[in-house]
Structures are given as C-alpha cells and as structure tokens.
Amino acid sequence: MNKHLLTWIDLSRSAFHHNVDSLVRLAGKRALSVCVKANAYGHGIEPVVELLKERKDVDYLTVHSIDEAIECRLAGWRGRIMMVGPAPLASLEAVVAHDVEPVVFTRDSLEVLGKISKRTNKTIRTHLKLETGTNRQGVTEKELSKFATLYKRYPKLGKPYGASMHFANIEDTTSHEYAQEQLSRYNEMVRRMQVLGIKPTIRHTACSAALILFEKTRFELVRPGIAAYGHWPSKETYLSYRLEGGRNNIFQPVLTWRTRVTQIKDVAADSFVGYGCTYRTTSKTKLAILPIGYSDGYDRQASNIAHVLIKGKRAPVRGRVCMNLMMVDITDIPGVKLEAPATLIGEEGSGGGVRKKEDRVTAEQLAAWSGTINYEILARLSRAIPRVIVD
Ligand SMILES: *Cc1c(COP(=O)(O)O)cnc(C)c1O
DSSP: OOTTOSEEEEEEHHHHHHHHHHHHHHHTTSEEEEEOHHHHHTTOHHHHHHHHTTOSSOOEEEESSHHHHHHHHHTTOOSEEEEOSOOOGGGHHHHHHTTEEEEEOOHHHHHHHHHHHHHHTOOOOOEEEBOSSSOSSOBOGGGHHHHHHHHHHOGGGOSOSEEEOOOSSSSSOSOOHHHHHHHHHHHHHHHHHHHTTOOOSEEEEEOHHHHHHOGGGOTTEEOOOGGGGTOOSOHHHHHHHHHTTOOSOSOOOOEEEEEEOOEEEEEOTTOEESGGGOEEOSSOEEEEEESOOGGGTOOGGGTTTOEEEETTEEEEEESOOOSSOEEEEOTTSTTOOTTOEEEEEEEOOTTSSOOOTTOEEOHHHHHHHHTSOHHHHHHTSOTTSOEEEEO
16 A cells, blocks of 8 residues: 555456456457546556556457547557547548547548548548437438448448347347347448448457346457456346356456545534535544545535445444535444555455455445446546556
8 A cells, every 4th residue: 555645446357357358258350449438437448458458369459539649649559440430530640640440420421531631641430329329429310321422432441340129128128129129220231331332341349247148249349348347237138148057257346446544533522524415413423534535536415415434343434525625424433543454445455344245335335325227337437546456
C-alpha cells in the first residue's frame, strides 16, 4: 500500500487473464475484440492495454471514440482497433492516421472517409453498423443501397470489411425472442448487402451476453466487454448460463477499490451526521471519515444504505455521501486506526482482516444500493484515481 495515496484501484492481473482465457475459449476460432471503452470500464485504458499486450490471442480492441483509440496507441497497442462510436467528421483523418477501423452509420462520414482514401490512395477498413431494432446507431435496410453507391464511388475504400449490430434486449431478460428477431433481421440485411455488391468480409454482433449465451451470434468476430473485467452483464445472463449447465467461476472481478480512514471521531447519542441531517445516532457512535465522495464515482444514492469493509468487517455508510467525503460507522469494529484501509468495492485481503466469503462488496451490490447497474458503477470511477496492477 502506497502511503502517499488516499485512494487507489488494484487490478488483479491473474483475474484479468483468467477472464480473457474464458473469452478466448468461448470465442473458439473466431477473432476476439476486447472492449476498452469508458476508460476500460473504469479499470483504466493504460493498465488494461498493458495487460492485453501480455497476450497473443486478442486481435482487436473495441473503443468508443477516437480519443480512446489514441490512448490505446499511446499505451503501445499495435494491434487492430475498432471504433464503435461516432467521431467528428473533422477527426476522421486522425482515425485513418492511427489505423483505427471505424464503424460507419452515416453517409456523411463514409463520404469523408471515401475522399481520404482517394486522396491518400489508402484502403480504409470500415465496418457498417446495421439497424436491426435497437434504434440507436445504425443503417436501415432502405438506406443500404445509398451506402453501396458510396462504396462504389470510392473504390479505394473497398467493400465494408465488417457488418455489425448490437442487441437491445439480451442481458435484461431470460426471454430471448427479441434477440432472435434482431438476429434474423441482421442476417437478412447481410444478404441484402451481398446482393448490392458490398458483401462484408466479417460479421460481428456479440457483446458479452450474446457471446456467452448464443452460439449463433458469434459469427467471425466477438466483441465482449464487461466479462473481461470479471462481471456478468446481468443476473439474468448468469442464470440463463447456469441453467444451461455452464460452469461457475469463469469470470472473476479484476478491480478492488480502496481508500483509507482519514479521521476517527466519537459522537454522542442523538447526533446528526452529514448534510441534510438524514442520519441520527441512537447511541454513542464511532465514525470513520473516508476521503471518497460522489465526485470519485461513489453514488450519492447509496447514502445511508451501503457499507464498506474495514478490517474485514462491514462499516455502514451514515448520512449523505458528500462530494469528496463520506462517513461510516465503526462502533462495532474495534481497533481501527488512522489511515486504516477501507474497501469500497472488492474483498478484504491481506491488508484488512480475515478473508471470509461474505466479506466483500461487489460492484453489483453497490449498483443495487445505488439504483443502477454494475456497468455504470464501474464506468464512472473517476479517472483521477490511480490504478495499480497487482499479482
Ligand atoms: C459496449 C459494447 C460492447 C460490449 O458490451 P458488453 O455488454 O460490455 O460485453 C459490444 N459492442 C458494442 C457496439 C458496444 O457498444
């Protein structure tokens, strides 16, 4: 533990590689693109790219933005990068310069890319995003012929390298009818692309949940994200997988978020704690102040509900979570000293107390307390928190 840090995130190298091993196994012979958008789901693009560089079986990184793609390049990633989000038209030059493969869903961006390919005489690998029912980014079947015209106008562009789509309702339910419908629409649209003379070389549709549950979505490349970090897309996905006889423990959480006690104080019975006086002690209470608040990514909704771990025991959050601070109850945890470590997400290991199964706070638990999902809890962990690769 670095004495100069008041909060930090440990990343378990062995857990990460265990998860990617599981994804490689699920992917089989298909290409694997690991999603590192949103600062690698809050784990930090740089350390995660560092870990991915230790492997030879990850073909692609999936990013959302050109800025993330550049971060990957700066972290030394020389493999392929697929950018699934939009870029300003003025930044498409940078997309090409950094050898990033854009997923295209507007004719304007394809036109700009076409002009760049013509001027530079360079082939650009594009992926066409097909609209199959998520009604987010995507090209409808009706628009396909206009995209085909553009591909033909700029021969250096070649054909679209990939055809992609994204499922709307695959992790939120155990019924997969809507996903099946989207898949049929996708297959139809790919056939249409072929008729129009823009047959894609590869097809890809699978996020983590699809990869885990639906063999038919895997095609030639898979694009999982959250599972690489050791989290299930949802309880429903986990249940469906287990009901079909899937093995347990194929994913292990990579991230542990810790901080340290920066003040300890005794307060009398009937004292109010924090903004809005939302908590009042019923007896003499010992509080620990933690230098973590909602600006770090700890949800204010978890005020008066969540707990953290100190010395392997649960310390309940008292009062409202502030911008940079929170208060937890350590009345029943004897011997807590100034600068004692506290675990906000994860298990208490050697630094804390005894390792017990119940002595952990999962991102899923914190999400339930905060009225959101594990994805959001992870993705908004502040970039300012140092990330450290351990084991
Ligand atoms: C985020 C994202 C993924 C990965 O999703 P997970 O549920 O984290 O596996 C895959 N494809 C696209 C287009 C995405 O935006």
